[in-house]
Each structure stands twice: as structure tokens, then as C-alpha cells.
Amino acid sequence: MAKIRVIFENGDPERVVEFDPLAAPFHHDGKPGSILDVLLGHDIHLEHACGGNCACTTCHVIVRQGLEVLSEASEQEEDLLDRAPGLTPFSRLACQAVIEDPGAEIVVTVPRFTINQVSESR
Amino acid sequence: MSQPPNPSTRAPVAASARRVTYQARVERIFDHAEDTRSLFLRMVDRPMPAFVPGMFISVAIPLAAETRTRPYTIATAPEEGEPFELCFNLVTGGAGSAWMFARRIGDAIDFNGPFGAFTLDSKPQAETIFIAEGTGIAAIRPMLKRLMTAPLAHPITLLYAADRADHLLYRQELQQMAAAEARFSLQTLAAGPDTHDVYEQLLALTRRRWIAADQARGRHFYICGVGNGVIALRDLLRGSGYERRAVRYEQW
Numbered sequence: 001m002a003k004i005r006v007i008f009e010n011g012d013p014e015r016v017v018e019f020d021p022l023a024a025p026f027h028h029d030g031k032p033g034s035i036l037d038v039l040l041g042h043d044i045h046l047e048h049a050c051g052g053n054c055a056c057t058t059c060h061v062i063v064r065q066g067l068e069v070l071s072e073a074s075e076q077e078e079d080l081l082d083r084a085p086g087l088t089p090f091s092r093l094a095c096q097a098v099i100e101d102p103g104a105e106i107v108v109t110v111p112r113f114t115i116n117q118v119s120e121s122r
Numbered sequence: 123m124s125q126p127p128n129p130s131t132r133a134p135v136a137a138s139a140r141r142v143t144y145q146a147r148v149e150r151i152f153d154h155a156e157d158t159r160s161l162f163l164r165m166v167d168r169p170m171p172a173f174v175p176g177m178f179i180s181v182a183i184p185l186a187a188e189t190r191t192r193p194y195t196i197a198t199a200p201e202e203g204e205p206f207e208l209c210f211n212l213v214t215g216g217a218g219s220a221w222m223f224a225r226r227i228g229d230a231i232d233f234n235g236p237f238g239a240f241t242l243d244s245k246p247q248a249e250t251i252f253i254a255e256g257t258g259i260a261a262i263r264p265m266l267k268r269l270m271t272a273p274l275a276h277p278i279t280l281l282y283a284a285d286r287a288d289h290l291l292y293r294q295e296l297q298q299m300a301a302a303e304a305r306f307s308l309q310t311l312a313a314g315p316d317t318h319d320v321y322e323q324l325l326a327l328t329r330r331r332w333i334a335a336d337q338a339r340g341r342h343f344y345i346c347g348v349g350n351g352v353i354a355l356r357d358l359l360r361g362s363g364y365e366r367r368a369v370r371y372e373q374w
Contacts, residue, residue: 029191029333031348047239050193051181056237056374076353079366083239 002104004038007064009022009112017042021099030095035061035108038099046110052095057084059094068108071098086111143182144168148229149205155288157212157218158257160197161225163207173200173236174243175264176344176372179208182232192218195257196236199264201271209260209291240346240372242268245275248340248368252280252333253324253355256346257289261372262346266299266306274305279328285322287312321351330336332359341362345371 006015017038019026024033026041030052039046047058057080063070067090073081077096081106084088099106125133146163178193197209213219225231242265245363256263259282269278284290300308311327313320334343341364345355352373359369 048191049235050178050336051191053179053193053374055178055193056239058237079371080239082367091254 002099002102003106005065005105005107006039006044006050006100007107007109009109015044015073017044021024021102021104028057030047031071031096033100035059035092035094035097035099035106036093039094046087046094048095050058051083054080054093054096057093058086060086060096061092061097061110062086062088063090063092063097064107066091066099069099069101069104069106071096071100085113123179124223124308140353142168142171143232143234144171145207145230145232148227148231149224151227152290155182155210158205158209158289158291159212161229161231164205166230170204170206171236174238174241175199175268176199176241177236177238179233179235181218181222182234182290183221185221187215191251192220192222193237194222197240197259197260199267201268203338207286209257211289215249220309229251238372240344244345245269245272246278246342247276248342250275250342250344251281252278253328253343253345254282254319255279255349255351256284256289257291257325258348258352258372258374259345264291264348265344266296270299270303270306274303277287278306280305280306280308281311281324282308283311283313283324285313285320300372315331319351321349321354324351325354327353328358329362333362339365341368341370343371345369346374348374 001018002021004017019038020118021033025037027037029048029053034054036046036048049058050056077093081091145166147166148161149164150162157210171355178195180191181194183192194210197207209220210222223352240261253260287333290312296308300306343359345352352371355371356371360366
């Protein structure tokens with residue numbers, strides 16, 4: 001079984017999910033087997049304003065452990081991450097980062113801030 | 123009673139905060155084609171939150187067992203006020219678009235946002251080419267509307283394609299823009315039964331006009347549409363020498 005530990009920077013209680021990557025999809029948003037798919041399918045809320053279509057960065061997570069076992073980020077994901085506040089070398093979009101290794105142990109932090117309503121004066 | 127947040131202080135937003143959920147009602151419905159519709163929405167209780175041309179709202183779609191989040195691009199410019207417009211097509215098997223198509227005048231729609239990274243944040247500093255496919259025009263239309271409020275400093279081109287002629291939306295409005303502004307040019311194309319995939323035509327035109335025609339690589343591009351053709355256009359342009367950040371795109 002693979003495992004994801006989710007740490008919320010906002011202080012919400014930490015969550016741990018054990019799952020079988022071969023059983024994906026767990027939900028209907030994000031790539032099947034992605035961090036977003038796994039979390040939503042296990043009743044852990046994660047923002048995904050665009051429906052998990054790689055069109056925003058509200059599902060930005062920072063991967064503390066297991067970055068190397070996630071699917072490679074596409075150019076489209078990298079382009080979007082460029083616009084995410086709090087970007088780190090370990091940033092991924094949860095809707096795109098797929099866990100394929102049945103023995104993976106992933107730790108992610110959900111940042112306190114996400115890119116949201118780009119503001120301008122009305 | 124809590125007050126709505128000040129739009130100018132909302133970005134970025136703490137993920138810990140409960141998102142503000144807005145509600146709007148359908149004021150008018152316009153069918154562009156039998157499978158393409160615009161809903162015109164007026165806010166309930168709160169003012170429309172601030173947004174930038176190109177952004178979308180996240181609509182809460184209440185289904186039998188759950189509520190799904192689906193994005194719908196705002197097809198009007200911020201300065202147009204209300205009602206604001208959502209333009210979308212009916213997706214085969216898509217629960218979200220089926221629900222949206224079932225809305226009637228007076229129905230309420232809950233949403234949050236607006237969101238999005240495919241935005242026109244400032245006036246272009248170079249010749250700019252917008253490439254839209256089908257309902258992808260919904261994101262580009264408000265960008266053009268904003269740009270047309272002042273004389274253009276650089277040439278603007280819209281290359282707009284669809285799988286058939288009646289899927290070319292806002293055609294009259296776009297033609298009026300082109301007639302009114304000498305530096306804005308419009309080219310539309312519709313794939314017919316005897317023609318290749320619309321993206322093949324877009325790729326061929328792009329290659330001819332902005333790659334093979336000269337060595338200039340200072341142009342900016344905004345591309346929006348459905349499917350992998352958007353990515354193919356991105357790769358074509360970046361691969362031919364255009365700066366990565368000069369090629370902006372949104373693929374649905």
C-alpha cells in the first residue's frame with residue numbers, strides 16, 4: 001500500500017491515507033491516481049478551482065518526501081507553477097502528480113496561501 | 123453581518139480561510155448554437171468580485187450524490203459590469219455542462235473565485251496574436267474588449283477557428299472591432315466536412331504567418347481552446363524561437 005501524509009500549514013489536523021495506486025481513480029477530478037484524486041477520494045478536501053484540469057494553481061502542494069516517485073511534471077504544470085505564490089523546488093500541482101509506486105511514501109504540505117483571485121481595482 | 127472582502131486586498135488568500143461563496147441568478151439566456159449557450163448572470167446580495175480578463179469562476183454543480191466544482195470562463199470584461207456572461211458548450215457525458223444547460227431564467231448559481239492564470243494583466247508591449255478555438259474565445263473576448271478601449275500601441279491579431287461555422291461565436295462583434303481599429307485584424311476559419319482537423323489548419327497558418335514569414339520572434343501569443351491542439355501550438359511556437367513566457371495558453 002502507498003501512503004500519503006498531508007500537513008496543512010493552516011493548522012488543520014494532519015491526515016494520513018493508505019491506498020492502492022492500482023485502484024485509481026478514487027474520484028473524478030484530477031489525473032487518476034494523482035494526489036488530488038487520492039485525497040478527494042478519501043474525503044480530504046483540497047482546493048481545485050478548475051476541477052483538476054491543470055488550469056489554475058489552487059491545488060499547489062509542496063512535496064516534503066517522495067518527490068522522486070511522482071510522475072514527471074509536464075511543461076503545462078511547470079508553466080502554471082510559475083504563477084503560484086510560495087513556489088519551491090518541491091512544488092507540484094496535486095491534480096497532476098500521479099503516484100504509481102505501490103510502496104510510495106509521500107509527505108505533502110498544503111500551503112497556507114494559494115493563488116486565487118488575482119486582484120485589480122474595480 | 124459580515125461584509126464582503128475588499129477585492130483589492132484578496133490576493134493571495136489563506137487556504138485556511140473559508141472561501142467566499144457568491145450567488146448569481148440567470149437573467150438571460152442566449153443560444154449561439156444548439157449545443158453552445160451563454161448565461162447572463164446578475165449577482166445576489168454581493169457585488170461581483172473583481173477579476174481580470176481571462177479568468178473563470180468555479181461553479182458548484184449540485185449532483186445527486188455530491189457537489190462538483192467546474193470552471194466557467196467569464197466572457198465579459200470587468201468594466202462591463204453586470205450581468206456578466208458565461209459561455210460554454212454542451213459536453214457529451216459531462217454532468218457539469220448538462221446541469222448548466224438545464225438552468226432557466228431566475229435560477230441561482232453558487233460559485234467562488236474568480237480564478238485563473240491565463241489572464242491579460244497589462245497592455246501588450248509587442249505585437250500580440252490571440253488564437254482561439256471554439257468556446258476558447260470566451261477567455262480572449264474580454265481581453266480584446268479591454269484592449270479596444272484605447273488606441274492600440276502594437277498590432278493585434280485574432281485567429282479564431284471552430285469545427286463549423288456556427289461555432290464561430292461573436293463573429294459580428296469581432297468584425298466590428300476589426301472595422302473600428304486599424305491595428306486589429308481578424309481571421310476566422312471553420313473546418314468543413316472536407317477539411318482536416320481545425321488545429322491542423324491553425325498550426326499551418328501559425329507556421330506560415332509567424333514562423334516562416336520572418337525571423338522576428340518578439341511577438342506575444344495567447345492561445346485558448348479545447349484539446350491537445352493548444353499544446354501543439356505552444357510547442358510549435360516555443361520550438362521555433364519564441365520566448366517561453368511570450369506564449370501563454372489555456373487548454374481545456
